[in-house]
Amino acid sequence: MRQICVFLLVILLTSCEYFNVKKTSSEAILNEELQTFNWNDVDEYPTFASCDSVSTKEEKQQCFTSVLTGHIFKYLQDEIIVVTKDVNDTINLKLQVSETGIIMLLEAKVDSLTIQEIPNINNLLAKSLDGLPKIFPAIKRGQQVTTEFKLPIIIGVD
Incomplete structure (x- = not known):
């Protein structure tokens, strides 16, 4: 025991x-x-209402960028721009879409020749963002987040 x-x-x-x-x-x-946590990727990219019918993440991103560039091109085409030399340049825009859906131009990398020919190009690019349709912000883990992205714009003025 x-x-x-x-x-x-x-x-x-x-x-x-x-x-x-x-x-x-x-x-x-x-x-x-x-x-x-992957800080460089979001679950859903920012989008416009016209891109709601698109289903995949990559297609939504492409739809967003095409609507955005189309709007910027239309705005610049409506402006009267007079140049002395032909301008063919790629402008790299750095944009930010806030968690509330407000888009802002952070930076525009413009060639010196383009600035010489179109001195107000930065103002024109900033104003082109004013009339955009409502933007729905990016989503990360169910939360609306601020995103930054680069967008190349090809300018051709004859």
């Missing part, structure tokens, strides 16, 4: 390790989640 009691006591003392609960702090969980 004594041997059984000693045996149960040994088992009882060594089995306590199996009942210890390892606690993980919320900061450790957050840090682990942030390391696996």
Whole structure:
């Protein structure tokens, strides 16, 4: 009987390790989640109402950029731009769409010849964004987020 009691006591003392609960702090969980989080990609790109019928993520992105570039081209075509030399340039726009759907021109990389021929090109590009239809912001993990992207615009004035 004594041997059984000693045996149960040994088992009882060594089995306590199996009942210890390892606690993980919320900061450790957050840090682990942030390391696996891809900050450079969104679940859904910003979109216009006219792009709702498109189903895939890539098609929505392409629809958004085509509507945006089409609107900018139309605005620039409606403007009277007088130049002394032909201008053929690619302007790289850096745009931001806020979590509320407001688009803003952050930067426009324009060649010096284009600026010389069209000194107000930056103002024209900024104004071209004013009349855009309603933009639905990008979505990441169910939340509306601010996104930045680059958009090349080819300018050709004869």
